[in-house]
Amino acid sequence: MSRLAVPKTYKLFIGGKFPRSESGRTTEILSPTGTFIANVAKASRKDARDAVVAARAAWSGWSGATAYNRGQVLYRVAEMLEGRAEQFVAEIVEATGVTPAVARTEVMAAIDTLVWHAGWTDKFAQVHGGANPVAGPFFNLSVPESTGVVALVAPSTAESSLLGLVSSIAPALTTGNVVVALASESAPCAAMTFAEVLSTSDVPGGVVNILTGDVAEVAPWLASHADVNALDLTGADTALALECERAAAETLKRVVRPGAFGPTESAFERIAAFVETKTVWHTKSLA
Amino acid sequence: MSFRNYAPAPESTAILNLRKSYGLYIGGEWVDGHGGSMTTISPATEMPIAEISLADSSDIDRAVSAARTSYDTVWSRMSGSERGKYLFRIARLLQERAREFAVAETLDNGKPIRETRDIDIPLVAAWFFHYAGWADKLDYAGLGVNPRSLGVAGQIIPWNFPLLMLAWKVAPALAAGNTVVLKPAETTPLTALLFVEICEQAGLPAGVVNIVPGLGEVAGKALVEHTGINKIAFTGSTAVGRQIARTLAGTDTRLTLELGGKGANIVFDDAAVDEAIEGIITGIFFNQGHVCCAGSRLLVQENIHDEIVEKLTRRLATLRLGDPLDKNTDIGAINSKEQLERITAISATGEAEGAHRWTLDCPVPDKGFWFRPTVFTNVSTSNTVARDEIFGPVLSVLTFRTPDEAIAKANNTPYGLSAGIWTQNASRMLRVADQLRAGVIWANTFNQFDPTSPFGGFKESGFGREGGRHGLSAYLATGGAR
């Protein structure tokens, strides 16, 4: 073995591109045994700001796409992930020290989570919305619409460096939200490899943005950002969650508190957490 | 004699049987509060109605504990169908005593008897009737598996629709199996206290509904901060909503907020003009504009601006302002001196900022709090009257040239509660409705409410919905135990 390996440079994922942090900072990621794995970008508040701008720009297209189209795009992500499953298994094993079997279970669950959500896109509005039989000559319909830009702190346990991220992102995407995700701080590599999957699938640039680095440093900037509509704090610790929720109160963001859902839980309610019910009344007559 | 000088047609207050003073209603008993007392007055005459005892934090403590006991021992153990029957009883009793409640509400709030009689009180009964039927059907609400109550709900309601807001809060909470501690608004506690009589006539178990009048900074604050509460539901200003959200950060207390708005009412040039005029008036002059979902920003297509303003002001001249108890009154009293001062101040600012002010030329009574219907034209999007919620009978008229511009201007606000669309083009209507960021959109109508129809806002207008099965979700947990 004389060939020297070519290690990957992990960067951020913003607006469909892979920029370095504007701050120029990186963090050294070590395996549980202390081996150097990679330098990942340490995102700054300005990277978070850029990610929100990219997300907002992508929102009208993604939320305006047909539900069928969103379903196909999510399913495509699952396909791409399946194709690169072994790569993820290897990365997770290296980064978290779990056995390959455990890692494989996580990757398969992530794929299945994407498939589950892909199937929800064109059913959610039917289940969550509906006709309201008001006592008057009106056509009255309630439909769920995406909340907008969702900032999320991905769960950070060893078993969820990929699945936790996917379980947070997928419900938001299902209904047309766009996402700025803060990857697991301790095991961010799988998240950035997942970004590669996203960028080579059909997800439009900016729909998902992934930042790595010091979560506690960046999350409050997202929580207080006036152009962020909702927060998923599933992966935040108590102190960070409190700080973020207080900041979010200033612009009345929708907040999913830690513990509201399990770190890798998929649930109808989790999709429902980031929708706005819009009710439209229209007069009905023969005039 | 002018035909339109209709002779006075006041609704009699003889139907009311009010007490001189009211305490707090906690655990099925009337008790004195420890937060002092205040006199609730009629804003139309400034005459006192009754002395109201106020809650302090110790009273809130007692109320929460009564609600908890009742939740643990009675209400959470009762079958849904039995709970529902209590709510059906309440709905029926409210219908029987509807006139009495309408008079009391008009007296305490200042809104016209026509509205309390034809809108507020019928909707109150309808709300209880609707949610009564949900109590034993929660599994079918489509909100998730294993629906279950949360516990004790703290509810804080505003003064603009006092009893209706009580119904919006209490009915779904009880149907879902929660008990409640409700704080009515400072200036309008009367009908909430009369509602106690309904609960007692219905035989509702003690402690299921607790009514605690009090000051926002005292009783409201204590309720929000109380650790024995599982859920806070608040309707009121965005500023207070923010404060509540901040207070509850880091807790397990669930929260829904129904806050302010600056609704756009968009009139396209193909609209049914005369009906649009009526809708504009309903949009902003219903309940003196004390409506969070009011259509306070009129967006008119530029090519019909003059015609609309001309027709609007002509029509406004037929509105009758005065004694809210008179059946012919269209515009009642402003709810309080403070609110009147606020409306007056913002209107002065709007004028100073260059908007052209039109005010209805009508007499106002000597006593009480009154504000003549006002329309601002030549309003720039940056004008205070185009941006701030006024919560009064003040309309700002802006123009647009294309549907895209209408949508952009309508959405250009941190609020997102309501909007109106006036067009005869159904395709355009649906597309514009899609694009508007607002929770309730009225097309060719405005300010319609129904217990089956979810109501609530986008963005800083709050979160959560009231009405229909969506309204239940605020008072239910679902899914596996977490």
Next chain:
Amino acid sequence: MTETSDDVLALRAARLYYDESKTQDEIGDLLGITRWKAGRLLALARDSGIVSISIVDSTSEADVHAVDGILATERSRAHGVTDSTSLRAFVHGLPAVDAIGLEERAARLATRSIKNDSKRAALDTIIRLIDLTTLEGADTEGKVRSLVQKALLPDPADPTAPRVAAVCVYPDMVRHAIAALGTRVGDGVTGIAVASVATAFPSGRSTLEVKIADTRYAVAQGATEIDMVIDRGAFLSGDLDTVFNEIVAIRRACERADGTRAHLKVIFETGELRTYDNIKRASWLAILAGADFIKTSTGKVQPAATLPVTVLMLEVVRDWFVLTGERIGVKPAGGIRQSKDAIRYLVAVAEVAGEEWIHPHLFRFGASSLLNDVLLQRQKMTTGHYSGPDYVTVD
């Protein structure tokens, strides 16, 4: 090939010109001649008697049939309505009506509470605005005479009860009404007007000649007001020209030899037009064609007058006034039987069109049984106790 004679060519040219509405250019092309030649041939046709042109009396039905398009009126011309195309464009360019909003507006007006002095005044006003009507196949001289007596003295027990505005009868009953009224015939204010339905009332299904004759007869008999029906079939089939021209023709037929004219009320039969959009269009069309009053119904079709329909028509006359300064009258007819309903109409008149319309020249109730209910209410207000049907006269 023989030369076609000019006589034959003149005949062909005349056919093409007068029967087929070809231009002289087109005739030239068709006959292979110049258009100047075509012009000369047409002149020849007239001079030689192949074509005879007669100028008919303007009140004749003939010009209505002969006209290509519409008989534009002073009013219609002032609003650019000069032909079929502009009439259609005008009528279809009107803003739409939202039925639910209109009905809500009407329901809201109906919540006005009219009490005490206002009610007393309203009851008397209602009587002054009534077109007391009998339109039965069984009508006789006696019935009409009795109706006239009721019109003159609605409440024999209370001479302070005002007179009604008009009696409304079939054309052949007009002379009986005139005879019974004698010198008390007037315009609804100066005396009691005599209104007659005409134009093959109530269906309107006859030829224009018959309708014009019907109208002329009623006017000749002394009718001061004509209540005509529009051709609903024509309206619904989109033939607005016919509807328009008939109104113009009937208005002309209302003219008397002395240059005065019976007032024209145009009935839409709103229960057959069905939609508010149709009623709005018919209202504008009738006004442009020359209506003095627009009227909802014959009373023979259900639904007859409704408050929303009347509100809509009041909005139209209000808009016409804003546009021109001219006030057109409105007459709801049929189905208004109770005082409290009539009071709601008065509220609508006052609040939608304006109080100026509460006048016999601008608003009428077409009703038969309404009067007795108003009288019962008046008696109640006078005596303080409820009255009964035996205390008003059955006529």
